[in-house]
Amino acid sequence: MSLKRVLVVGGGSAGWITAAYMDAALNSKDHKPVEVSLIESEIVGRIGVGEATVPTIRHVLQTIGISESDFMKATDATFKQSIRFDNWLDGRGETYYHPFERRQTARIDRTGVNWMASDRSRPFAELVSTQPHFCEAGLSPRMPKSPDYASPLPYAYHMDAEKFADHLCDIAKARGVKHYVDDVTDIKRAENGNIESVSTKGGLTLEADLFVDCTGFASILIGKTLGAEFDDFSQHLLCDSAVAMRVPYETYYPGQIKPYTTSTAVSNGWIWDIGLMNRRGTGYVYSSAFLDKDKAEAELRAFEGDHTKDLDARHLRFRVGRRPQQWVKNCVSIGLSSGFIEPLESTGIYLSEYAVVTLCEHFPYGSDMQPLADRFNQIMTGRYDEILDFINMHYCMTRRTDTEFWREVQKDERITDNLKAKFEFWKLKPPSHSDFEDQLRLFSHQSYEYILYGMDFQxxxxxxxxxxxxxxxxxxxxxxxxxxxRLPRHEDWLEHELGTKLGRYRTAELAE
Ligand SMILES: Cc1cc2nc3c(=O)[nH]c(=O)nc-3n(C[C@H](O)[C@H](O)[C@H](O)COP(=O)(O)OP(=O)(O)OC[C@H]3O[C@@H](n4cnc5c(N)ncnc54)[C@H](O)[C@@H]3O)c2cc1C
Known part of the structure; x- marks a missing residue:
């Protein structure tokens, strides 16, 4: 087996997850058949958002061999057990949870049907999962003094996206991943169409057998050089913009660090609220067709409160969709270069994780890459498409009519065909495991149940x-x-197990 050279271009979350995971999964300390290098620009920054994750992140961290407490300290991470959706149904203060855990007594579980036929006075999620209760009580999913990654409950993290990439960079470099900081300016192709090398502003020429495009929305390899197509999802997902803010606890401490993400539906989209160890991250995802950026920023500031008046806001534009071919010739795209679905269910980092795990499973040790690329493309487009349906469902079930945006998102032509077919089928039977053939999916029928019943289905x-x-x-x-x-409070776990200094914010809060 010959040594394979992999060059990852781009050093955001996607790039560093890719480099660190490939090195850990394909190489060992004494045997390194794959040489992994990464180049990132000093000038073009990372996108800097992407703070909420799903539980699969723990597999990635464990495979890379990262200590959980080191990771949490390095990235100001906290625990996430659920997403709480506020005001999505009628916009009148209603709430439901999408937790990671679901108790199920048997394959045929009639809890959903019974709930639908009941007076619905208790939220469905509270009947079948312990996590909404633990979220409301502000509890940690982990016990004190338990081993890394061990918990009776599924959980993920909230973390600082910039620090996450930096932490992975430190670990990957220490293991032997080569790191270049320079701008890629030219890409040379071989006669067969493959990428042969990239050249940089600083005068380097880097060759590789496999290139991974992690250059974010710029997608300089897969998009600009190889011309891979992009399937647009904006017919079904109207949001294309965001305005984000960081709210340090010195500025405002909300009294607790919630062990869940909150998504609140507002006039033309929704606002995220994510508590980290030293600050909160908040942002408004909206549709520019219905709201301009100044009004979006003003609405976010008004929602958050007076304490934001001196805080900077960052504006972002994005395009929703995915490339049908995410592996073309000898180039694989991972992260935002491969596509993007708006962050309502925190699926961006998951898609990078899933792509690199799948790439390692399909790693092209020989020269015949095409069958591997075909299968990779089929798997990855399947992941994007299932997430499109799932996110689309959150919008199209709303009963809000207070703005043009909410009236628009629920129109029949905005609903994906897959979802329409599911809704028809679920008139005959409640959602269950066998409704989904694709076993690789992220969102099981249990996740569907949480959203459907949370949105007062049927x-x-x-x-x-x-x-x-x-x-x-x-x-x-x-x-x-x-x-x-038995479970400690979330802040207590962070303070006692990680030795963090949350106490000063908590004391200040109590003193007010
Ligand atoms: C508003 C918003 C909110 C989000 N929230 C979440 C969330 O809560 N959870 C989640 O999982 N995901 C979220 N995401 C998605 C998440 O941010 C991304 O999936 C993740 O950050 C990966 O980004 P990336 O590494 O692909 O791109 P980037 O972070 O943009 O990195 C691109 C890299 O390419 C490099 N580069 C670019 N051009 C060149 C060049 N010419 N030469 C060399 N290097 C170059 C840059 O230097 C940089 O290192 C969100 C996205 C948006 C837009």
């Missing part, structure tokens, strides 16, 4: 629900009671 059909309130699944009440006495 209320008309059940006539508003006449039966008495639905009951918790057996076990949920018992585990919630036990958890409430």
């Amino acid at each position: 209320r008309d059909r059940f006539g508003g629900g006449q039966r008495p309130v639905a009951k918790h699944l057996p076990g949920v009440t018992r585990i919630v009671e036990a958890g409430k006495t």
Whole structure:
């Protein structure tokens, strides 16, 4: 087996996840059949957002061999157990959770049907998952003094995206990944169309057998050089802009660090709220067709409060969609260069993780790459498409009519065909495991249930629900009671297990 040279171009989250994971998964300390290098620009910055993750991130960190506490300290990370959606249904203060955990007693679980036929006075998620209870109580998913990554509950993190890339960079470099800081200015192609080398402003020429384009929205290899097509999803996802802010706890401490992401639907999109160890990240994802950037920023500041008046805001534009060919010739795109679906369910970093895991599984040790590329492309487009349907569902089930934006997102032509077919089918039976053939998917029928029932699915059909309130699944009440006495508060875990200094914010808050 010959040594394969891989050059990752771009050093954002996608680039460093790719370099660190490939090196860890394909090489060992004594045997390194794959030489991994990464080049990133000093001038073109990282996108700097992407702070909420899903539980699969733990597999990536563990494979790379990262200590969880080192990672959490280096990236100001906190725990995430769920997303809480506020005001998505009617815009009148209603709330539902999409937690990571779901108790299920048997393959045929009638909790959803019973809930639909009930008076719906208890949220579905609270009946089948312990995590909404733990989120409300502000508890950590991890016990004190437990080993890295061990928990009775599934969890992910909120983290600083810039620091995450820096931390992965330090680890990958220490393991032998070569690092260049320079701007790629030219890309040379071989006669067969492959990329042969990249040249830089500083005068370097770097050759490789496989190139990974992690240059973000610029996509200088897969897009600009190889001309890979882009399928636009804006028919189904109207948001194309964001304005983001960092709110340090010195400026405002909200009294706790929530162990969940909050997504609040507002006039023309939604606002995220993510608590890190030293600050919160907040941002407004909106549609520029319905709101201009100044009004979006003003709305975000008004939503957040007076304490934002001296804080900077960053404006971002994005294009939703994905490339049907994410591996072309000897170039694979990972991260924003391959596509983007708006961040409502924190799927950006997941898609980079999934791509690099799949690339390692399909690594081209020989020269015949095409069958591997074909399968990779099929798998990755499948991931993007399933996420498109899932995110689309959040919008099209709304009953909000307060603005043109909300009236537009629920129109029939905005709903994907897959989702329409599912809605039709779910008139005949409730959602279940066997409704989805694709076993590689991120969002199972359980995630669908959380959103569907959170959005009051089929209320008309059940006539508003006449039966008495639905009951918790057996076990949920018992585990919630036990958890409430045994799980530490989220801030306490961060302070005691990581030795962080949250106390000063908490004391200041109490003194007010
Ligand atoms: C508003 C918003 C919110 C988001 N929130 C989330 C979230 O909560 N959770 C989540 O999982 N994802 C989220 N994402 C997605 C997430 O930000 C990205 O998936 C992730 O940061 C990966 O970005 P990237 O590395 O592909 O690109 P970037 O961070 O843009 O990195 C591009 C890299 O390419 C380099 N580069 C560019 N041109 C050149 C050149 N000519 N030569 C050399 N190097 C070059 C740059 O220097 C940089 O290092 C969000 C995205 C947006 C837009």
